[in-house]
Amino acid sequence: MQKQLTHRTNKKIKSVNQIINYILLIILAFIFAFPFLWMIATALKVPSEVYTLPPKLIPSTITWDNFIQGWQYADFTRYTWNTVVVTTLAVIGTVFSASFVAYGFARFRSRFSGFLFAIVLGTMMLPNQVLLIPTYILFAKIGWLDTLAPLIVPSFFGGGAFNIFLLRQFFRTIPRELDQAAYIDGANSFQIFYKIMLPAVRPALITVGVLSVAFHWNDFLNPLIYLNSDQNFTLALGLQFFQNSYGSSQVQMLMAVSLITVIPLLVLFFIGQKYFVQGITMSGLKG
Amino acid sequence: MKKNLSNAKKRESRQFFIYTSPWILGFLIFTLYPVVYSVILVFTNADMTGSGSFIGFENIKMAFTQDPLFYKSMVNTLYFVAVSVPLSLLLSVFIAILLNKKNIKGMWIFRTAFYVPFITAGVAVTLLWGWIFNSHYGLINYALSFLGIDGINWLSDEKWAMPAIIIMMSWSIGNTIIITLAGLQDVPEQLYESAEMDGANSFVKFTRITIPMLTPTLFFNFVIGIINGFQIFTQPYVLTEGGPNHATYTIMMHIYNNAFKYGNMGYASTMAWILFTIIMILTLIINKTSKHWVYYDN
Numbered sequence: 001m002q003k004q005l006t007h008r009t010n011k012k013i014k015s016v017n018q019i020i021n022y023i024l025l026i027i028l029a030f031i032f033a034f035p036f037l038w039m040i041a042t043a044l045k046v047p048s049e050v051y052t053l054p055p056k057l058i059p060s061t062i063t064w065d066n067f068i069q070g071w072q073y074a075d076f077t078r079y080t081w082n083t084v085v086v087t088t089l090a091v092i093g094t095v096f097s098a099s100f101v102a103y104g105f106a107r108f109r110s111r112f113s114g115f116l117f118a119i120v121l122g123t124m125m126l127p128n129q130v131l132l133i134p135t136y137i138l139f140a141k142i143g144w145l146d147t148l149a150p151l152i153v154p155s156f157f158g159g160g161a162f163n164i165f166l167l168r169q170f171f172r173t174i175p176r177e178l179d180q181a182a183y184i185d186g187a188n189s190f191q192i193f194y195k196i197m198l199p200a201v202r203p204a205l206i207t208v209g210v211l212s213v214a215f216h217w218n219d220f221l222n223p224l225i226y227l228n229s230d231q232n233f234t235l236a237l238g239l240q241f242f243q244n245s246y247g248s249s250q251v252q253m254l255m256a257v258s259l260i261t262v263i264p265l266l267v268l269f270f271i272g273q274k275y276f277v278q279g280i281t282m283s284g285l286k287g
Numbered sequence: 288m289k290k291n292l293s294n295a296k297k298r299e300s301r302q303f304f305i306y307t308s309p310w311i312l313g314f315l316i317f318t319l320y321p322v323v324y325s326v327i328l329v330f331t332n333a334d335m336t337g338s339g340s341f342i343g344f345e346n347i348k349m350a351f352t353q354d355p356l357f358y359k360s361m362v363n364t365l366y367f368v369a370v371s372v373p374l375s376l377l378l379s380v381f382i383a384i385l386l387n388k389k390n391i392k393g394m395w396i397f398r399t400a401f402y403v404p405f406i407t408a409g410v411a412v413t414l415l416w417g418w419i420f421n422s423h424y425g426l427i428n429y430a431l432s433f434l435g436i437d438g439i440n441w442l443s444d445e446k447w448a449m450p451a452i453i454i455m456m457s458w459s460i461g462n463t464i465i466i467t468l469a470g471l472q473d474v475p476e477q478l479y480e481s482a483e484m485d486g487a488n489s490f491v492k493f494t495r496i497t498i499p500m501l502t503p504t505l506f507f508n509f510v511i512g513i514i515n516g517f518q519i520f521t522q523p524y525v526l527t528e529g530g531p532n533h534a535t536y537t538i539m540m541h542i543y544n545n546a547f548k549y550g551n552m553g554y555a556s557t558m559a560w561i562l563f564t565i566i567m568i569l570t571l572i573i574n575k576t577s578k579h580w581v582y583y584d585n
Contacts, residue, residue, distance in 0.1 A: 018388070025385045029400035032458065036403070038426055039415045051424050097309045104306025108299050116307065123318055127518060127566060129539060129559045133328065133546050134321035137337035157313025164310060189302055210406075218409030220521040225547055236410040240525055243414055251418050258411035265407050273398065 043067065043256035050252045067260065070253030073246060076260075078231060079238035086148050086223075086234060087216040090155040094212045095205055098159030102167035103193045107179065117168075124161040136225060146228045151216070163208045170204040171197055203275040210272045214265055235261045328556035335550040346557035357558060359533050360541040363449065367537065368516040371453045375460045376508055380501070382460075383467035405461030413525045416455045417442065420526075445534040448527050452535055455522060463508050470504030471497070502581040510570055517566050538562055 038057075042050060043066055045059040071077070105117055139150045158164060174197060182192050198205065220236040227233055233241065239261065243254060269276075304311070324337075329346055333339035350357045386397060404412065419426045420441035428438060441451040478496050487495070520539040523529055529536035538558065546555035 021385055021388060025382075025391075025397055028382060028385070029397050032404060033400045034426075035412070035415055035419060035458070038419065042418065053424065053429070055424060055426060055429050097313075101307050101310040104303050108303035108306065109296075110300035110303040113303055116311070119314065120310070123314065125567075125570070126318070126322070127514060127563055129518060129542055130325050130556075130563050131318065131321040132542075133552050133556050133559065134324035134337075135317060136546070137324070137333075137335075137552065138316075138321065140336060154313065154317050156309065157317060158310030189306075193306075214406045218407070220410055220525070221543075225543075239410045239414060243417075243525070251421075254414055255418065258414050261411045262407045266403060269399070269403060269406050273395070273402075 039255050039259055042252055043259050045252050047250075047252060066252045066256035070242075070250070070257040071260070073250075073253065073257075074238055074242050075230065075233075076235070076238055076257060079233045079235045080261075082148060082232060083217060083234040083236075086151045087213055089152045090216045091209055091212045093152065093155030094159035094163060095209050096159075097156050098163035098208060099167050099198060099201075099205065100193070101158050102164045102171055103197055105164065106168045106171035107176075107189075120161050120164055124165065132221075132225070139226065145226060146232055147226075148232065150226045151219070151222055151234075155212075159208075159212075163212070166208065167201065167204055170201040174200050206272050206275040210268055210276045213268055217265060325556045325559065328553050329560055331553045333552040335547075335552060337552065339553060342553070346554045347561075349554060350557055350561060356533065356536065356541055357538075360536045360538045363534070363536055364517055364519070364538045366449060367453060367519060368513060370450075371456050372509065372512040372516050374453065375457045375463060375512060376505065378457055379460050379463040379467050379508070380505070382464050383471055384497075386464070386468050387471040401464050402461035404459040408459040410521065410525055412459075413455070413522050416451075416458075417526050420451050442527050443531050445532050448531060448534045452519075452522055452526060455526070456519070463512070466508060467501070467504055470501050474500040499582045503583065506573070506577055506581045510573060513569055513573075514566055517562060 041057055041059060044062045044064075045056070045066075046061050046063050049056055049059055049061070105113065105120070135150075135154075139145060144150050178196055178200075179192050182196060187195070218236060219234075220240070223234045223237045227237060230241075239254075239258060242257065246253070328337075330341055330343060331339040332342050332345070382401060386394075386401075391397070420428075422428060422438055422440045422443065425441070427441065428436075431437075431439065439447050441447045474497060478500070479492055482492050482496060518539050519537050520543065523535040523537055524540060524543075527535045529540050539562075542555045542558050542562070545551045545558065
């Protein structure tokens with residue numbers, strides 16, 4: 001009898017805990033999502049409703065003018081195109097070259113492979129700012145300043161130490177018997193890479209891809225350093241430029257344009273989220 | 288037979304170099320060469336084209352004795368790291384623990400809410416926070432007005448500008464949350480079960496099992512947080528341009544200004560190496576102490 005009672009109170013405590021857990025989660029999720037809701041609300045307001053006290057959470061008249069007018073304040077179509085070019089090419093470079101190199105480290109031995117892999121790990125510790133200045137001078141010397149090339153080309157050379165490391169860990173979980181069977185069937189190492197290894201690590205490739213899209217799409221420092229003329233700007237630079245010229249007086253347009261620029265990332269997150277959370281989880285554990 | 292074997296080895300070694308060649312080339316061009324170049328720059332007064340003359344230890348002397356902004360930006364960066372990293376870590380652990388329940392309903396909603404601020408972190412959301420921190424019409428001051436706190440000039444008050452940036456940064460912690468959640472899910476269920484049999488309550492389980500088992504993840508997030516924290520640039524650049532009165536002027540901004548505004552590549556490289564040294568020393572210290580607080584399975 002006594003035992004049954006404690007059992008029952010335990011159960012009660014558990015469900016009370018669960019409810020508190022949900023309430024806390026909902027409050028926190030709401031706080032985290034709220035800035036975006038505020039961004040949307042501001043972007044849809046007519047100017048007279050923007051600067052009001054108390055702030056209006058739901059606009060009484062909805063307008064799309066801010067998107068159209070804001071977009072026309074600067075050459076945002078051009079900036080979008082540049083950003084798309086940089087992101088697409090850099091992500092292709094990252095995903096392909098990182099997986100190619102990682103395959104080499106995962107499957108082939110050489111006298112130097114241990115040493116070289118130690119260097120890969122070592123470069124993960126080396127922060128960017130030390131390389132930033134000499135790399136700039138290098139690109140200046142070959143005449144690539146004010147072009148998109150410095151934002152794209154380096155990605156094709158290994159795609160970053162962390163990505164190589166991550167993909168190598170994934171490749172090593174694939175049983176070697178699979179490769180061997182394919183070798184016996186007459187496949188060469190590149191066919192094995194392309195037909196067996198790559199499909200087998202799809203979650204990891206998607207993770208690398210999504211994170212790399214986000215990185216290049218959001219990157220501000222590199223475009224700021226390398227790009228000077230308006231026609232070469234990426235969205236990150238264009239937004240900052242827009243804010244400096246009109247932003248503080250036209251916050252509804254600033255929010256409208258900002259919103260447009262984050263939408264592709266939101267879409268990407270929704271498409272990739274299942275794989276992608278799986279991939280990050282693995283990378284975190286391995287790190 | 289032996290010859291065959293060594294041939295096979297040679298072939299394997301050749302394939303190794305074929306596949307890793309993009310990285311080897313990239314390492315030579317985009318890492319090794321810049322590192323060596325950057326060390327040389329420390330001892331020169333090179334301009335933006337890289338030409339200049341040898342000036343010995345002048346740059347190092349300059350940083351430590353003649354440049355008040357170097358100190359100011361270092362102190363600001365340390366302030367940011369010292370508050371922001373632990374705060375983000377605590378908040379991530381708290382949220383990850385809430386998420387670490389069996390069969391959470393609407394998991395994808397929570398995942399989206401917590402992760403999207405991380406994946407969109409850039410100029411656009413920084414501008415959004417600038418609007419939220421607006422001293423007259425911003426949401427934060429509106430919310431604070433209910434608590435009787437009036438009109439903090441977040442971005443134009445020296446006291447409040449850095450806290451504003453810290454608040455904004457503790458919002459984009461989605462990645463840390465996911466990694467922490469993975470760490471929590473890795474704790475073997477049997478540990479909790481056997482503790483329950485011994486009559487442990489949830490507080491004991493949390494402090495004696497969850498926290499120790501989570502220490503490798505905390506360690507990882509802590510180190511990454513520090514490395515990234517020291518390099519903060521975009522948010523203060525866009526939000527406050529380092530102001531007011533250099534209150535949010537970070538070391539990365541000082542390096543950027545010296546290199547790309549004033550064309551002092553030598554001096555900027557010197558500061559980059561000092562920053563690197565500080566990050567290295569801190570990482571080593573954390574690594575050394577990790578023996579005492581990080582629990583390793585094997």
